[in-house]
Amino acid sequence: MEQTWNKFSWIGSEELYLDHPATSRMNRMIIGRYGGNTAAGADKNEDGVYVLSEPDGGWEFAMLLDAHHTAESAELLVRTINGEAGEIIRLLSLPVQQAFRELEAHLLSIFQSEAFLGQCRQLTGETACLFCVRMENYLWWFSVGDNSLYLLHPELAARGQYALGQRNYYEWIGFVNTFAQPVACYSSGIRELRQGRNVIVMTTDGLLEVGARLLEDPRRLYEAFTGREDLEECVAEVLTGVHEQLGRDSATVVAWSYDNDKAGAMPSD
Template identity: 40%
Template sequence: MQDFVWSGRADPCLAGPRIHAAGQVAIGLCGGNARMGASKNEDAALVWAGKDWVFAVILDAHASSESADAVLELFETGKAELLALIERPEPSLLDVQGAVTRLLLGGVDRLARVRGETACLVCFQRGGYLMWLSIGDNQLYLLHPELRRLGQFTLTVRNYFEWVGERSSLALEVPCFSTGIRQLRQGINTIAMVTDGLLEVGDRPFEDPARLSRELLSPVGLSGSIAAMLAEVHRLGGADSSTVIAWQVDNPVPGLMPSG
């Protein structure tokens, strides 16, 4: 297994985009343009990558980076339990989904002691299936030619009044979050997780999912494409932090089709 853990508090990446890799996963970090007033980075990311699976968390905090850092610590605390489920010979995505949900719900009181809140998007992909849990407005894309022809690009809806931390949608009388499991299509599937700094800059070119799909799937490959997009955000003077996590899966199994 290869892993990557990063907090913008410790490494704000204000000088321009930086690209990292963990196994098959490309990770792009950009803390905003210092010339436009950017002085901090409150994003964070975690990636665990096995031979045929990826577990990833992307975070976008406000008011301080304490909430994002606390969620990273929560997943590091629960790492052994999660990996025990993930690395089973035939892991159940429902079991992993339940474990992630319990981990976050169980951390509500601990997270309430920090300053500020964070959006939190968690993904687990194993073989031809993808599970996610989303709190807040981070965006998740599943890109495949069959889906793009039908105008489908995203798996999440950006929810602007959900967070975990000092104010938490998980602490409501009925905890509020989004979660799901999706079958990947046959062939190359591209999965991408992004924070809103990539989307809300200039005239918002990357808010158009079709445009983002074209940019991300350019011939230069995922790392090059992410670097180019973040360089454009930096050039446009984006003051907010932008983080991207992306990887590709070649699924040999035909996807479900309708009868008749």
């Protein structure tokens, strides 16, 4: 019998969520969407999300998009990755030591292909693009642009470690395209999860660049996403905060927790 894979796909131009923060749950994954406060001038939503998960909880795959000028680049990325869903699922069925390496190579082959680059040249606008995969007790990410990824765990927080990578400006996929340059610029990496509850948070800049910018302080962001056991309540609360602070930009969050029963690496002394 063919396996049914869990999938979630959304583009902001289809459903804006102006003045209306909303959350959706897919297994352990929470997707939060907010298009901005119309009293502050918000009138569009150019974010996007695409999520796949293995039904038995073996892995989660998420793509987060923050486009500008138009949502065309987000629409292209969602359409492209959805068309590759079968191959992504196949790659994530490989042993973890192969899966991340081959998935990254596959994404690069797509983004550097002439067919994809030709479609990008027809777009108005471009998008930041962040991928993240949790598989076994590891987290892999691939990022173009300034979306943010956090791995939240008390052992890491005690040492001041919250973000994976950093926000990189002036990188996009679309009409302006890093993969059309002689040397493409992007970030990728792999981290081992700590033992116990790990909270993974992906977010666009609309969550951070609002009001007094409190959540730009990663300690405050850690408290916001770990202060309650119910992660959906955490996501709803931070998006309501964006609305109350008259956030004009769209804010999109993908968050989930994973309870890791394997001990993390420790020094011998």
